[in-house]
Amino acid sequence: MxxxxxxxxxxxxxxxxxxxxxxxxxxxxxxxxxxxxxxxxxxxxxxxxxxxxxxxxxxxxxxxxxxxxxxxxxxxxxxxxxxxxxxxxxxxxxxxxxxxxxxxxxxxxxxxxxxxxxxxxxxxxxxxxxxxxxxxxxxxxxxxxxxxxxxxxxxxxxxxxxxxxxxxxxxxxxxxxxxxxxxxxxxxxxxxxxxxxxxxxxxxxxxxxxxxxxxxxxxxxxxxxxxxGKRPMHFFGSLGALSFCAGTICALWLVGDKLYDLANHIPVSREITAKPLFYFALVAIIIGSQMFLTGFVAELVARAAPERNKYQIEDSI
Known part of the structure; x- marks a missing residue:
């Protein structure tokens, strides 16, 4: 036809x-x-x-x-x-x-x-x-x-x-x-x-x-x-890593700044938890962890899918 x-x-x-x-x-x-x-x-x-x-x-x-x-x-x-x-x-x-x-x-x-x-x-x-x-x-x-x-x-x-x-x-x-x-x-x-x-x-x-x-x-x-679709961890893992790293860097910077002030006997104006950057770091770390977990769950779902190894084959001899 x-x-x-x-x-x-x-x-x-x-x-x-x-x-x-x-x-x-x-x-x-x-x-x-x-x-x-x-x-x-x-x-x-x-x-x-x-x-x-x-x-x-x-x-x-x-x-x-x-x-x-x-x-x-x-x-x-x-x-x-x-x-x-x-x-x-x-x-x-x-x-x-x-x-x-x-x-x-x-x-x-x-x-x-x-x-x-x-x-x-x-x-x-x-x-x-x-x-x-x-x-x-x-x-x-x-x-x-x-x-x-x-x-x-x-x-x-x-x-x-x-x-x-x-x-x-x-x-x-x-x-x-x-x-x-x-x-x-x-x-x-x-x-x-x-x-x-x-x-x-x-x-x-x-x-x-x-x-x-x-x-x-x-x-x-x-x-x-x-x-x-066949590699969801690449998406969620990348975003999670960026978020987690950004939060960790901010947290380490806050801790380092605090230790520097203490070592040099500089009066501390505010505690770490009183600074907005602390909450940004905390949220970024939490989101990064959740993105990692989402990626792992998505990988488990993708690997359990019946079409996980279905690929388009154009020709064979």
Whole structure:
């Protein structure tokens, strides 16, 4: 099979007939063997009934229905597991992504050898309240991930080589950072393609302002897990050592200063415990010790994890 189109959806009953018809037309024009996987993320507007109706006329359509709303990341992860195509295309169900982009996204994976192509909606039809925070997050993600060639990490229109989606896990709200997840898994040939962003035709957006706070937290999580997931002591131990050493140096300086005053019969104006530096040293030592203990516990958890020795193997002979 050439292409699997994975589409997560939540209350998009109005757009589904037009979207699936458009995708089928593009596939027929390019003689692609394909499947359309629609993941209903707990819709309440009759989307699942529409999927069943559309499948009667188009056997290339497959459907998966969640019992409740789990989120876009969960829908994508399940869709990736079900996909059988050599190239997987993801897109949103609201008709803001154009299926006409599919042939070029497919070509760049197959002919140019990319692992992942991420869409870039250079011209957007979203309000400033959405586009401005998105630019900030994209900038922060580029700096933290080292993927400098992507302008829009959160674009739903992407194409993947099959072995990419079969070797990554998308959970929580990590769908925003799939290129980062892929990079940490060893798939480093990541490209970008300018794609059309269409104005929303039906319904309303399903994402509120909370997604920006969640996005920042998810970025920090994925950065930590990707870099220190198998060696947490390197992170906690380093911070603990710095804190403990800083506190110890301050404490020794206070003691040395006290002994110097006593040896030279200099009147002591204040006791050591009356100086603010004493409490700074005490807190730093305590925090340093706790960081060490946290690192040890994290190491025990990591070593007990069933995937502690699971690594990405590209080839073998």
């Amino acid at each position: 050439d292409i699997s189109v994975v589409i997560p959806l939540y209350n998009e009953v109005e757009s589904l007939p037009e979207l699936t018809s458009w995708i089928s037309r593009v596939m027929a024009e390019n003689s692609f063997l394909y499947e359309i996987i629609l993941i209903d993320d707990g819709s309440t507007d009759g989307s699942w009934q529409m999927i069943n109706k559309l499948r009667l006329d188009n056997t290339f359509i497959k459907g998966i229905k969640f019992r409740r709303n789990y989120g876009k990341s969960a829908a994508l992860n399940v869709g990736f597991d079900a996909a059988q195509g050599n190239v997987i295309i993801t897109m949103d169900a609201d008709l803001q992504d154009s299926p006409d982009e599919i042939p070029e996204l497919y070509r760049r994976i197959v002919e140019e050898g990319y692992d992942l192509i991420s869409g870039w909606k250079a011209k957007r039809y979203d309000p400033l309240s959405k586009t401005l925070p998105t630019k900030v997050f994209n900038w922060a993600t580029r700096k933290m991930s080292g993927i400098d060639n992507l302008h829009d990490f959160n674009c739903g229109l992407k194409s993947y080589r099959k072995n990419v989606v079969k070797n990554i896990e998308v959970y929580g709200e990590m769908h925003r950072y799939i290129p980062v997840i892929a990079k940490w898994a060893g798939f480093t040939k990541i490209g970008e393609q300018v794609v059309e962003h269409r104005a929303r035709k039906y319904g309303v957006t399903k994402f509120g302002m909370s997604r920006f706070i969640n996005g920042l937290l998810d970025l920090m999580s994925i950065f930590f897990v990707g870099k220190f």
